[in-house]
Structure formats: structure tokens, C-alpha cells
Amino acid sequence: MSIRVDGTDLHIINMHTRMPFRYGIATLTAIPHLFVRVFATIDGVKSAGISADGLSQKWFTKNPDAAYEDEIADMLTVIRSACRLATQMEQAPTVFGFWRALYGAQAEWATGTSFPPLLWGFGVSLVERALIEAYCRAKRVPFYQALAANGFGVALEEMHAELHRRLPGEFLPACPLRHIVVRHTVGLADPLTESDIIQGEALNDGLPHSLEECIREYGIRHLKIKLSGECEADVARIERIFSVVRAWAPGNVRFTLDGNENYHAVETFQEFWQVLAERPTLQGFLQNMLFVEQPLHRDVSLGDTVKTAFADWKERPSIIIDESDATLDSLPRAIECGYRGTSFKNCKGVFKGIANACLIRFLNEKRKGVPFVISAEDLSNVPPVALQQDLASLSALGISNPERNGHHYFRGMAAFPESIQNAVLDAHGDLFHRHKRGFAALRIRDGRVSTDSVVEAPYGRACEFDPGCFTPADEWRFDSLSGS
Missing domain, CATH: 3.20.20.120 (Enolase-like C-terminal domain)
Incomplete structure (x- = not known):
């Protein structure tokens, strides 16, 4: 199997809450909702997948002094980085393998910046989700079936050694x-x-x-x-x-x-x-x-x-x-x-x-x-x-x-x-x-x-x-x- 990301695009719709959502040190009333589209080649088949999330304030970082405008700018920076890195990477044999390489590349990129792992990992996750959807669409298989059959190639031991040889x-x-x-x-x-x-x-x-x-x-x-x-x-x-x-x-x-x-x-x-x-x-x-x-x-x-x-x-x-x-x-x-x-x-x-x-x-x-x-x-x-x-x-x-x-x-x-x-x-x-x-x-x-x-x-x-x-x-x- 071969997995390659050929391109990405990002689009935003503004959303407003029907009532204030107060959680922790934040109160949400308006939020940009971001869509990430990934254009991929899955085993020679062209496929596209979409992911989406609201760019929430005071969650990926919890700095009470940070302005929401700056938080959004940081989120978009890490997302754009993940998208750029994904298009520059060599093809991978599995979706999991592609994600693992992208995760490592984003971690290296973030070294020396002020972006914490929860934040830079958010950018990786949006590419990951869109790529998962692109794979499922190319293979015409629901997510649960692909996961149960390990079609994504998940290597659990690469994250938790106790799960060596487990699927x-x-x-x-x-x-x-x-x-x-x-x-x-x-x-x-x-x-x-x-x-x-x-x-x-x-x-x-x-x-x-x-x-x-x-x-x-x-x-x-x-x-x-x-x-x-x-x-x-x-x-x-x-x-x-x-x-x-x-x-x-x-x-x-x-x-x-x-x-x-x-x-x-x-x-x-x-x-x-x-x-x-x-x-x-x-x-x-x-x-x-x-x-x-x-x-x-x-x-x-x-x-x-x-x-x-x-x-x-x-x-x-x-x-x-x-x-x-x-x-x-x-x-x-x-x-x-x-x-x-x-x-x-x-x-x-x-x-x-x-x-x-x-x-x-x-x-x-x-x-x-x-x-x-x-x-x-x-x-x-x-x-x-x-x-x-x-x-x-x-x-x-x-x-x-x-x-x-x-x-x-x-x-x-x-x-x-x-x-x-x-x-x-x-x-x-x-x-x-x-x-x-x-x-x-x-x-x-x-x-x-x-x-x-x-x-x-x-x-x-x-x-x-x-x-x-x-x-x-x-x-x-x-x-x-x-x-x-």
C-alpha cells in the first residue's frame, strides 16, 4: 500500500453561540470553524477527505493573558505547518505510518518555538483525520471495519510497549x-x-x-x-x-x-x-x-x-x-x-x-x-x-x-x-x-x-x-x- 498527500486547502465559517459557554477561564460567544481538506493518493487512487474543528480559546493553551486573536493565529500557524509538512513528505506504506512520520516532523518543527505539544499536535490531528477519511473513501470501507481489520496499519507498540504484538x-x-x-x-x-x-x-x-x-x-x-x-x-x-x-x-x-x-x-x-x-x-x-x-x-x-x-x-x-x-x-x-x-x-x-x-x-x-x-x-x-x-x-x-x-x-x-x-x-x-x-x-x-x-x-x-x-x-x- 502507498499513501501520499498531494495538497491541502483550508476554509473557515464564523459561528456564534446561542448563549455564552463559560468553561474554566474562558467564555465562548463566537468562534471560527475551520475545514481542512486533504487531497491524497491511496494506492494510486485519487481521493479527498475533510476534517473540521472550532478554533477554541483557552483550551490548547491556557494563558489567561493571551488575546483570542493571537490564540487563533497560533492555531492556524500549527495547522498550516502540518499541512505543508504533509505535502512535502515521502509516501508511506500505511496511513498510520504517514501519521507517525508527520507527527515526528511537526514535533521537530515545533522545537524551539513556544508551541506546546497539545497545540502543535492539533495541527497534525486535522491532517490525520482528513487522511483517514480519504483512505476510507478510496477503499470504500467504513472506519470501524478498517480499524478492526487494521487496514490503517496501527502499530500499538510504537506508542505503548505493553501492547507489543497486539492489534x-x-x-x-x-x-x-x-x-x-x-x-x-x-x-x-x-x-x-x-x-x-x-x-x-x-x-x-x-x-x-x-x-x-x-x-x-x-x-x-x-x-x-x-x-x-x-x-x-x-x-x-x-x-x-x-x-x-x-x-x-x-x-x-x-x-x-x-x-x-x-x-x-x-x-x-x-x-x-x-x-x-x-x-x-x-x-x-x-x-x-x-x-x-x-x-x-x-x-x-x-x-x-x-x-x-x-x-x-x-x-x-x-x-x-x-x-x-x-x-x-x-x-x-x-x-x-x-x-x-x-x-x-x-x-x-x-x-x-x-x-x-x-x-x-x-x-x-x-x-x-x-x-x-x-x-x-x-x-x-x-x-x-x-x-x-x-x-x-x-x-x-x-x-x-x-x-x-x-x-x-x-x-x-x-x-x-x-x-x-x-x-x-x-x-x-x-x-x-x-x-x-x-x-x-x-x-x-x-x-x-x-x-x-x-x-x-x-x-x-x-x-x-x-x-x-x-x-x-x-x-x-x-x-x-x-x-x-
Whole structure:
């Protein structure tokens, strides 16, 4: 087999949230959504693939003083570098081999720059995803089948030595998931009840606004709750959330907490956890909590001080990393420090995430006790590409209850041309529906979405469209985000 990248192009559409999404130190209201198209030759067959992501602020780097305009410029720089390097590389015998070479070339390019691995790896991941789609289209094979048969040529031992001579298919479910549970994000600025909505600020856009409306409308039974790092405020908000859940979703609702790197020492987070555990009103809440995601800042999270503190804290909850999962050896180091796993995100790298999922399952086969966790967290994924590709990855890996929030903070596909909305509805009628107000929206029933159409597509996306209808990245300007 031979894999070559012949060219790439980048296009952007501006998107605006229907309400502010506050997470960690950021509040998202507008974002450029980038499409990367890769033109490749797969075994002599010309093929093209597309990837996409929103260029999120304060996630790939967490510098409170950095202007969003500068963050976007940095993201575009690392993406353009990955695209340039991909077109300069020699052909490779496998898709995995091409990715591995590109990852190494980008790492070498980034040496001496201020770009951290999580950021420069983002650029690689966009090329990787588009190339995976190009391969699946050329071979006319769905992602899950290619992965199970190791058509990509994934060498797990190149990332985790424990997986020597093991294949991805050994750790995958027998069949891809056909439904996925939506773990709904409760952002720091989200109204919990209708009475929380300030007069004159009700959205009235046809979609649920408050948490109680989302529970009623979508049948939500899994929640991800954002923390601010302010102990009493967080505990009080969790109490209110638990009250809403008891009122509108009595029964077995499961929770995760997202620390969003708000804590710079284990002891500070431990104090918060102690207050939470001792609050009589929250005993039922803690019984249904699945894990805590990335409470510690990336600058300290994998250090020896944390390792020692975790060893001393015998009754700590199950804690996983997210933003700290920046390099190929981040997960082994996290486990050494006492974490119980990591998150899967396409933006952190598909093959890296596959290897991490395989390692987690390998460890669960070998060790008893509290199971290790491979979760899936969202980067506000939206259609027509990013959401479907992410769901295709999760379905193949058997990750059943990922965080989803793109449908909540954006008004369905209202930002996209009618022709693209129609293409998505035609190709993914199980996953999307036409809202009574005319726009395409995610179809959530009983807290779940169907993945039938994304599973059978080449790599999630069955709809055809030309990203060239959007603004070329070289012509895009930051000031355009302030427009309507």
C-alpha cells in the first residue's frame, strides 16, 4: 500500500453561540470553524477527505493573558505547518505510518518555538483525520471495519510497549455502537431553571435553554458539570443541579465533574472534595458520580508532587486527565501518578486516542480494583464533519456516554447554508431532524443519539459538500467574528 498527500486547502465559517459557554477561564460567544481538506493518493487512487474543528480559546493553551486573536493565529500557524509538512513528505506504506512520520516532523518543527505539544499536535490531528477519511473513501470501507481489520496499519507498540504484538481489533467491541448516550454539559453560565433566565434574555429560538428544559426535552440522564474552582460557589451550584435532577429526572442520573485545571495543588482540590463529601444533601449525587476530569492545572498535573499527594490520598475519587494528555507518553505517566485514565478527543489525535483506549482496556484485563477509564469529552463538535467523525471514532471504540454540547451552545446547523443542511438531513436522517423552525438539529431521544448513519459512512460523514463555499483561511480576518 502507498499513501501520499498531494495538497491541502483550508476554509473557515464564523459561528456564534446561542448563549455564552463559560468553561474554566474562558467564555465562548463566537468562534471560527475551520475545514481542512486533504487531497491524497491511496494506492494510486485519487481521493479527498475533510476534517473540521472550532478554533477554541483557552483550551490548547491556557494563558489567561493571551488575546483570542493571537490564540487563533497560533492555531492556524500549527495547522498550516502540518499541512505543508504533509505535502512535502515521502509516501508511506500505511496511513498510520504517514501519521507517525508527520507527527515526528511537526514535533521537530515545533522545537524551539513556544508551541506546546497539545497545540502543535492539533495541527497534525486535522491532517490525520482528513487522511483517514480519504483512505476510507478510496477503499470504500467504513472506519470501524478498517480499524478492526487494521487496514490503517496501527502499530500499538510504537506508542505503548505493553501492547507489543497486539492489534486494535483485540480491544474493540464486537460491533460498533449504534446508539450513544449524551452526557450533557452544564456550563458555568448556563441557567439551571427557567426562573434563572434574566428577563429579556430568554432565547426563544426553538431549543431548550435551561438545564430543566434540556432534561425534559432530550430525556438527559448523564451530566457533565463544570467547576469554577471556588469551593462554596461550586458546592452550592452542584446542590442546585442535584435539586433540578431530582425534580425532573428522578432515578439513576450519572454525573462527571470537570475541574478545568482550576486547582494548582492536590490539597486544594482535596479540600473541595471533602466539603462535597460531607454535604448531607449530596450523598445521592456522589453515589452516581463517574469520575472527575482534569482538576489540576497542566503545569503541575503530572509532576512528582502530585504523584506523592495522590499516594497519600487513599480515598480519592476516580480522576482522569484531559488537557494534560498532550504527548504519546502522557497516559502512562498519568497512571504512574495515580490517575485512573484519560479522555478521547479527535482533536488530540485519532491514532493516539486509539492506542490509549487499547492500553486502558489492556490494564483493566490485567489489574483488579477500581477500573481504568477511557472517557470522551467534547470540543463543541458540530456537523457537517467534526461531530460525525467524532461519533464514528467513539462508536468504533465502544465509548458509550461521551460529553456532547455543540447542539446546546449552537442553534443546530442554522449557521450553515441550506444546501449543506439538506445534505446532512438526507444522509443522516437518524442523527438529525428538521426543526419546526426550519434548521437542521441533532435528534436526541431518551438521552441518546443514533449512530447508524455515521457508522456506515466512510469516516462518519456521509453527506457531500464543498468546503470551498466558505472563506479561504488566508482571506479570513479576526474582525469578521464580531459581525452577525
